[in-house]
Amino acid sequence: MRPDLDLKQLVIGAADAIIVCDAPGAIVFWNRSAERIFGFTEAEALGQSLDLIIPQRQRERHWEGYHKTMATAVTKYGADTLRVPALHKDGHTLSIAFTVSMLFSDDHKVTGIVAIVRDESARFAEMRDLRKRLVELESRNAGGDK
Template sequence: MASSNIDFEQLVRGAGDAVIVCDAEGAIVLWNKASERIFGFTEADALGKSLDLIIPERQRQRHWDGYNKTMETGVTRYGADLLKVPALHKDGRTLSIAFTVSLLLGDGGQVTGIVAIVRDESARFAEDRKLRARLVELEAKTKTGDN
């Protein structure tokens, strides 16, 4: 199917994962419905704001160091890697998210922004923690001979 037949606005609007686009300065310029569902901020809350809206304070410096380096060099070390980090919900709770990033380039090849496709993995991460704790408990019982 030729890309001219695809309604990309409809695709982004209907995606089950958050689609967030930031400009070269890090201001949010696109925030779809799934972003609202995952993070609790409406489009009006998010547009024009910094990503600090959803980045926990302790991760901000590292994030911005990498973001600014990517804007300067046009290179991201993450490529198609799935990144797993904490994030903030509007109500103040911490989320566990997984996401990929892609660079957006202007006509001259300069980086004009970044798109992130984000999924809330909080429930799965919590379940994984419970399973690991149960495994440790069972291994400890096995070593002591308890049943």
């Protein structure tokens, strides 16, 4: 067994997208699942800003938090799973869930951040439909009590 080879195979073949950005915010790693989820090839994504997948209305807030995190070396999210909208290459909106981890040099300077991302669009749509059905049922039951 070679741990470095095993790790590389794990990252490349992971079912979740693994995206690494440098401190300024350029994409420096984009695995096959990132291609599948977001529609951009590795060649299209590498070197690009995360704006590639961030909806316009979320960009200002994202970059404010990103730059603060890079400056302080602290993410307020820790092990929390974040759920946000994202963009697919064809323009449709995705619902994604992800965690982040800071990356550091040997001298403990921030070099970037890694995000492990899962497409939860189907689950989000299912939950939205269930909430809608629940409201309809509650409305019907409330109307029947009168």
